[in-house]
Amino acid sequence: MEKNMESAESLLKGQIPSAGTINESTKAALEDAVLSPRFYTTNFAEIDQVKIDLLRREWDVLMAEFAADKNADHFQRPADMDKDYSKINPELYDEFVDFLISSITSEFSGCILYAEIKRKVKNQDMKDLFGYMARDESRHAGFINQWLKDFNIGIDLGFLAKSKKYTYFKPKFIYYATYLSEKIGYARYITIFRELEKTPELRFHPIFLWFERWCNDEFRHGEAFALIMRANPKLLSGINKYWIRFFTLAVYATMYVRDHSRPQLYRAMNISPTDYDKKVLRITNEITKQVFPVMLNLDDPRFYIYLEQMLALFQKMDVYKKKGGLLAKVMVPLLGVRVGLVFVKTYFLPVISNELPADVRMAPSW
Numbered sequence: 001m002e003k004n005m006e007s008a009e010s011l012l013k014g015q016i017p018s019a020g021t022i023n024e025s026t027k028a029a030l031e032d033a034v035l036s037p038r039f040y041t042t043n044f045a046e047i048d049q050v051k052i053d054l055l056r057r058e059w060d061v062l063m064a065e066f067a068a069d070k071n072a073d074h075f076q077r078p079a080d081m082d083k084d085y086s087k088i089n090p091e092l093y094d095e096f097v098d099f100l101i102s103s104i105t106s107e108f109s110g111c112i113l114y115a116e117i118k119r120k121v122k123n124q125d126m127k128d129l130f131g132y133m134a135r136d137e138s139r140h141a142g143f144i145n146q147w148l149k150d151f152n153i154g155i156d157l158g159f160l161a162k163s164k165k166y167t168y169f170k171p172k173f174i175y176y177a178t179y180l181s182e183k184i185g186y187a188r189y190i191t192i193f194r195e196l197e198k199t200p201e202l203r204f205h206p207i208f209l210w211f212e213r214w215c216n217d218e219f220r221h222g223e224a225f226a227l228i229m230r231a232n233p234k235l236l237s238g239i240n241k242y243w244i245r246f247f248t249l250a251v252y253a254t255m256y257v258r259d260h261s262r263p264q265l266y267r268a269m270n271i272s273p274t275d276y277d278k279k280v281l282r283i284t285n286e287i288t289k290q291v292f293p294v295m296l297n298l299d300d301p302r303f304y305i306y307l308e309q310m311l312a313l314f315q316k317m318d319v320y321k322k323k324g325g326l327l328a329k330v331m332v333p334l335l336g337v338r339v340g341l342v343f344v345k346t347y348f349l350p351v352i353s354n355e356l357p358a359d360v361r362m363a364p365s366w
């Protein structure tokens with residue numbers, strides 16, 4: 001992993017002031033809980049073999065969009081916003097900081113993975129794509145860091161890259177998981193942006209002003225994975241349908257639980273985490289029609305009942321974790337098993353099968 005940090009770091013150079021020493025926020029970003037953003041590594045030789053010939057025309061159009069780089073100068077904190085923006089409602093403070101740290105960790109996690117793929121492959125299509133995406137994610141991470149400074153927080157990304165554990169995912173799992181997280185990222189940002197457009201007085205921090213053009217980057221990243229999968233239909237058939245269901249549910253359920261652990265953040269924007277998540281999942285499900293042959297049925301009333309059950313179990317787990325001691329050592333894994341059982345139950349709910357459209361590309365129209 002030594003080399004890849006250098007190349008991800010060199011991308012970030014000039015964007016991110018290194019904090020030098022490990023601080024509390026870096027520690028928070030290092031936490032390896034089930035729900036916190038992870039760092040990934042994969043089989044680079046296999047990605048080097050990816051062919052997109054089946055969708056060459058669509059691919060070239062997408063690459064031209066990446067090359068046009070419409071957001072080149074978007075992610076700069078403007079000079080007239082150099083005052084301290086950390087003076088926010090104390091009830092909100094911790095959740096907002098937590099939100100920023102988990103966001104910067106995901107952006108940086110994407111940046112490292114994409115930069116590393118670019119460095120390791122020779123296939124020009126993959127080299128171009130992952131180079132563009134690493135460029136975008138480094139900008140996103142750098143931009144969050146520009147605002148974190150107000151909170152006296154500097155995430156030492158170099159240290160983070162060296163110290164965080166890397167999870168190995170086969171390339172196909174990278175495609176499913178990353179496709180979903182790019183698209184759900186789009187849906188999350190655009191939903192917040194649209195809400196705050198209606199109620200600008202609730203915009204308690206300027207970073208939300210950037211969300212619209214920001215999420216167009218994420219949408220485009222998702223388009224690239226959609227093309228990769230559609231150009232390699234094997235990834236979307238047979239046993240892989242079961243993997244797609246698995247990743248979709250894992251991504252959806254993780255978001256549901258994580259968002260409900262930040263009630264103040266959503267209250268401040270006058271949205272309930274439940275309504276917000278339902279909206280985000282509806283948008284994401286709609287988008288996945290471009291590529292996934294199966295979709296979760298969000299209208300099955302059991303779906304949200306089960307998500308609520310998982311949430312309640314996670315909340316119980318948190319209570320025990322905070323208490324610590326012997327009881328926690330027994331109860332936390334037990335509750336973990338129960339979460340697993342509910343997950344399985346949710347997994348086996350009937351799904352909706354989906355006829356793939358002739359035209360893969362979709363526009364970010366929400």
Ligand SMILES: [Fe+2]
Nearest residue numbers: 107136137140
């Ligand atoms: Fe990003």
Ligand SMILES: [Fe+2]
Nearest residue numbers: 182217218221
């Ligand atoms: Fe992205």
